[in-house]
Amino acid sequence: MTLAENLFENLRLELRRGCLTLAVLAQLRQEHYGYTLRKALAARGMEIDENTLYPLLRRLEAQGLLTSEWREEDKRNKRFYRLSGDGEEIFDRLLKEWDAINTAINNLL
Amino acid sequence: MELLDRYLQQVKRHLPWLRQDDIIAELRTNLESQLEDKEAELGRPLTEAEVESWLKQMGPPIHVAARYMPQQHLIGPTLFPIYWYVLRLTLAWCAILYIIAKVAEEVASGVGPQAALHAIVQLPWVLLVNAAIVTFVFAAIERIGKGAPQKLFSFLGEQPAWPQGVVSPFDASLDESDQRRSYAHAVAEVIFGWLFLVWLLLVPHYPFLWLGPGVKYFAALPYALASVWWTFYWCVVALNGIELMWRITDLLRGYWRGPRRAQRLVMRTVGLVPLIVLLNAPERVFVLLKHPAIDAAAHGETVAQINTAGYRAFEVVTAILLLQLIWMIVRMSLDAYRKRLAAAR
Numbered sequence: 344m345t346l347a348e349n350l351f352e353n354l355r356l357e358l359r360r361g362c363l364t365l366a367v368l369a370q371l372r373q374e375h376y377g378y379t380l381r382k383a384l385a386a387r388g389m390e391i392d393e394n395t396l397y398p399l400l401r402r403l404e405a406q407g408l409l410t411s412e413w414r415e416e417d418k419r420n421k422r423f424y425r426l427s428g429d430g431e432e433i434f435d436r437l438l439k440e441w442d443a444i445n446t447a448i449n450n451l452l
Numbered sequence: 453m454e455l456l457d458r459y460l461q462q463v464k465r466h467l468p469w470l471r472q473d474d475i476i477a478e479l480r481t482n483l484e485s486q487l488e489d490k491e492a493e494l495g496r497p498l499t500e501a502e503v504e505s506w507l508k509q510m511g512p513p514i515h516v517a518a519r520y521m522p523q524q525h526l527i528g529p530t531l532f533p534i535y536w537y538v539l540r541l542t543l544a545w546c547a548i549l550y551i552i553a554k555v556a557e558e559v560a561s562g563v564g565p566q567a568a569l570h571a572i573v574q575l576p577w578v579l580l581v582n583a584a585i586v587t588f589v590f591a592a593i594e595r596i597g598k599g600a601p602q603k604l605f606s607f608l609g610e611q612p613a614w615p616q617g618v619v620s621p622f623d624a625s626l627d628e629s630d631q632r633r634s635y636a637h638a639v640a641e642v643i644f645g646w647l648f649l650v651w652l653l654l655v656p657h658y659p660f661l662w663l664g665p666g667v668k669y670f671a672a673l674p675y676a677l678a679s680v681w682w683t684f685y686w687c688v689v690a691l692n693g694i695e696l697m698w699r700i701t702d703l704l705r706g707y708w709r710g711p712r713r714a715q716r717l718v719m720r721t722v723g724l725v726p727l728i729v730l731l732n733a734p735e736r737v738f739v740l741l742k743h744p745a746i747d748a749a750a751h752g753e754t755v756a757q758i759n760t761a762g763y764r765a766f767e768v769v770t771a772i773l774l775l776q777l778i779w780m781i782v783r784m785s786l787d788a789y790r791k792r793l794a795a796a797r
Binding site: 421 | 481483484489510
């Protein structure tokens with residue numbers, strides 16, 4: 344990887360980091376377990392690799408933005424996540440911030 | 453499936469003890485679902501090679517586990533600037549104090565060059581130990597701050613005290629390019645420099661200008677100053693004379709706005725001359741008896757002690773001034789290098 348590519352990759356990851364959280368919160372207005380969440384996000388164009396998504400779910404839960412429960416589905420125990428009350432509030436605020444950034448960037452371009 | 457089990461077992465090893473079972477159970481569910489999807493797509497079970505290749509794409513188990521760790525850094529971005537500042541300050545002071553202590557030790561015990569070399573070799577280790585201590589303390593603050601961020605922020609001073617309490621008074625020495633003196637300031641420097649020189653020249657003729665009423669007490673003492681003090685005195689006079697002339701010339705030529713760094717460097721360097729004169733005093737005698745024949749028995753020992761202590765003190769002062777001079781040269785060189793780099797960009 345050349346220096347320019349490396350720089351681009353770092354900036355891309357930095358840019359994506361916050362967006363991923365927003366995408367996950369948006370998708371978890373409906374209940375999902377890890378793998379179906381990943382598929383749902385990918386189906387909407389937001390690919391996330393498992394090593395990023397699953398730990399992210401844990402972190403968001405630890406921060407109180409998500410709630411989770413273990414439940415059996417298709418003869419398998421799965422951990423289902425959804426947005427918590429605090430998560431919904433934070434998500435709304437983040438969404439407004441996102442809209443403002445989006446508008447500003449569009450104005451700049 | 454056996455490969456996946458082995459893989460998860462490897463991941464588990466690197467996970468936090470309290471949460472490892474829960475994390476592995478969840479990871480297993482997700483990976484098994486993914487595997488099932490892949491098999492459904494292909495319409496057949498995956499071969500061992502395909503599973504292996506898929507797991508390789510996931511990355512080494514230690515990396516997978518690392519993502520679940522609560523803290524990935526020793527000192528986070530909030531604390532890091534303060535850590536970096538304290539570390540530099542600690543190392544600088546550590547080096548200065550270590551050098552002063554070693555010089556003092558050298559002076560006091562007269563150890564040889566081998567000991568001096570040993571002290572120099574030891575310096576990096578001393579700095580390393582101190583850096584480790586600072587890092588350890590900040591890592592501990594970081595860990596505590598993770599659990600109670602509001603306490604960390606108040607520790608960092610981000611609370612209401614800013615900006616009144618945090619912004620320190622302007623330090624002109626930090627911004628020498630913008631250091632400006634008023635014309636009145638420059639004139640006052642010349643006037644007081646002149647008055648000081650006059651006072652200095654009058655002191656030998658009117659000692660009360662220096663000692664005040666203590667002149668009588670000094671005259672009654674059995675001690676007298678050695679001739680080396682005259683050389684020292686004329687060196688100080690000459691230095692002040694040179695500095696005064698320099699200031700007057702600058703004032704007349706319109707360079708009074710800021711003291712030039714080269715000028716200060718020269719003055720600091722030649723400022724060492726009087727001390728070198730003292731260090732080279734004949735037989736290291738600074739004080740002697742007015743009437744050796746009469747007072748030698750009573751005061752000879754005291755005079756010897758004063759001369760020895762005086763010599764040691766001058767050595768220490770010279771060493772400190774020398775270090776200051778070296779530090780100034782280093783700073784000037786670094787500044788010049790920084791400016792050159794900035795200009796090149």
